[in-house]
Amino acid sequence: MNTIHEVIKTLRFTEGQSLLELIYLIASVLFVFGLKMLSKPDTAKKGNLWAAFGMSFAIVGTILFHRVDGEPIRHIPLILLAFAIGATAGWIIARRVKMTAMPQLVSLFNGMGGACAALIALMEFPHIDAAGGVPYGQLITIMPGVMIGTVSFTGSMIAFGKLNGNIGDLRTKALRPVNILLLMIMLSLIVWVMVRPDVHADGHIGAWPVYLLLGLSAIYGVLFVMPIGGADMPVVISLLNSFTGLAAAFGGFLYHNQAMLTGGILVGSAGTILTVLMCNAMNRSLINVIAGAFGGGGAPQTKEAGTVKEISVNDTAVLLAYSKKVIVVPGYGLAVAQAQHLCNEMVKLLEEHGVEVQFAIHPVAGRMPGHMNVLLAEADVPYDKLKEMDEINPELPNTDVVVVIGANDVVNPAAEDDPSSPIYGMPIIRAHTARNIIVMKRGMGKGYADIENFLFYDPKTRMLFGNAKDSLQKLIEEIKNL
Amino acid sequence: MSEVFEFLYVNREMLFIVALSVLLGIEVISHVPAVLHTPLMSGANAIHGVVIVGAIIVMGHAHSTSAIVLGFFAVILGTLNVVGGFVVTDRMLEMFRKKPGKK
Incomplete structure (x- = not known):
């Protein structure tokens, strides 16, 4: 029979500690309910509040009742000060930022959580007492905690910079072997510390492997996200989100803290599923995304581009107002131009002319799944007008005019008929099957996948160049004058 | 073994x-419907902010100055994650509120 050093001690507890476990239980249940309610449109807002309620419960409970060997939480004024600083900053940032910048913001906050998890693990390492034998349990929670938290932090910061337009893509295949090597080194470092820890005479373990791991993880996080194309950023953020969940769960293991454990694992698994759902929406495998195949591709263009035909605002207005059925395909360009309100205004005008208008939302329209729905909901577009891709595609051949506003890759027919295209196989909104296509665009620039869009050269397509906001403004005037 | x-x-x-x-x-x-992917990701993002509980524990049982300073930062980072996450999610969902009868 083996003996276990970690549990051979008298367990002392206070009523408060017992109460705290109950509080953690309630918080965990609230997290589950919150997440469940968040996945239904009707209850989502309440779900968020329930989860927030559970969180405040867990935080207050910890401050009041947490004990280590009977010692209560100290430095409470400092903790409250830090809390006040973080809460104020978080509140202001979250309230002020434009709706188009939401994906960056989620990435930023995710990075903060990752950094927090890494810091905790880092600070716990010197406390490891190996005098009575190496505590493998603590090592195996601290080392991966440092690694995952740090990768999540630097990765999220790069993702933030990319979505914000501060950082470009680094499209090189050379990074792939470097990344794999780096990952191998980090994993072996963890194994090495487990197998041969550098135990000092005073029972502490030499901390240098942790700092080395910290440095390597920081580099890995950067290199991991750098080669991934901007179009895949939502998937990456979702993945990093579940990473941070894992890092939090490792913290839960470390402190035997059930709230951290359940909260972290829930997000870890839910985040992973969400990542897979997003990949499915783009018909791409997670491995492909991580390998940066999108950015690295750049397949040669074989077809002749042909010429594009422009259309005037006046003609567009006439064409739209005398159609029976119009479908709007909004994209990131609409969001960037902040033109969602004008777009809704135009739709209302058209409906007064007896035109049937619907919106076709590609699963990854905008920069994140569901992002476009949020933006259009902000502009009071009725929920039942938003149609998902699979729902709208069969209707497109019977549509008089498709208006593509600031979207590009999601309507690129190359995804269906050009096997050499990097986006081949991605489900698209089949705008090219409609009777007429109007593309509102600032110029002939390429989309996020950086490939030519042959929809623009289709004989049925007319281009209306200009900023989406200006074009829509003029269009509204023209329709009013009809 | x-x-x-x-x-x-x-x-x-x-x-x-x-x-x-x-x-x-x-x-x-x-x-979950695709419409809610972004708010859900954001909400999940806020929930893993529960890591702040760990930050409070570290900070609350810190003995050296360096540990207090690091703990202080950890609590700030965790709070940013929690508060920012929930507020952003709430703001996103605010926009779904006025929608008429969804089945």
Whole structure:
């Protein structure tokens, strides 16, 4: 029979500690309910509040009742000060930022959580007492905690910079072997510390492997996200989100803290599923995304581009107002131009002319799944007008005019008929099957996948160049004058 | 090898929680409509801010100045994650409120 050093001690507890476990239980249940309610449109807002309620419960409970060997939480004024600083900053940032910048913001906050998890693990390492034998349990929670938290932090910061337009893509295949090597080194470092820890005479373990791991993880996080194309950023953020969940769960293991454990694992698994759902929406495998195949591709263009035909605002207005059925395909360009309100205004005008208008939302329209729905909901577009891709595609051949506003890759027919295209196989909104296509665009620039869009050269397509906001403004005037 | 078994034995209850939570997480969000992907990701993002509990524990039992300083930062970072996450999610969902009767 083996003996276990970690549990051979008298367990002392206070009523408060017992109460705290109950509080953690309630918080965990609230997290589950919150997440469940968040996945239904009707209850989502309440779900968020329930989860927030559970969180405040867990935080207050910890401050009041947490004990280590009977010692209560100290430095409470400092903790409250830090809390006040973080809460104020978080509140202001979250309230002020434009709706188009939401994906960056989620990435930023995710990075903060990752950094927090890494810091905790880092600070716990010197406390490891190996005098009575190496505590493998603590090592195996601290080392991966440092690694995952740090990768999540630097990765999220790069993702933030990319979505914000501060950082470009680094499209090189050379990074792939470097990344794999780096990952191998980090994993072996963890194994090495487990197998041969550098135990000092005073029972502490030499901390240098942790700092080395910290440095390597920081580099890995950067290199991991750098080669991934901007179009895949939502998937990456979702993945990093579940990473941070894992890092939090490792913290839960470390402190035997059930709230951290359940909260972290829930997000870890839910985040992973969400990542897979997003990949499915783009018909791409997670491995492909991580390998940066999108950015690295750049397949040669074989077809002749042909010429594009422009259309005037006046003609567009006439064409739209005398159609029976119009479908709007909004994209990131609409969001960037902040033109969602004008777009809704135009739709209302058209409906007064007896035109049937619907919106076709590609699963990854905008920069994140569901992002476009949020933006259009902000502009009071009725929920039942938003149609998902699979729902709208069969209707497109019977549509008089498709208006593509600031979207590009999601309507690129190359995804269906050009096997050499990097986006081949991605489900698209089949705008090219409609009777007429109007593309509102600032110029002939390429989309996020950086490939030519042959929809623009289709004989049925007319281009209306200009900023989406200006074009829509003029269009509204023209329709009013009809 | 015995260390592995030791670890499994000591943490047996935690491992149960992990396994069941993984399944629960998958089950809870597997039927989410695409519309809610972004708010859901944001909400989940706020929930993993529970790591702040760990930050409070570290900070609350810190003895050296350096630990207090690091703990202070950890609490700030965790709070940013929690408060920012929930407020952003709320703001996103605010926009769904006025929509008329969704089945």
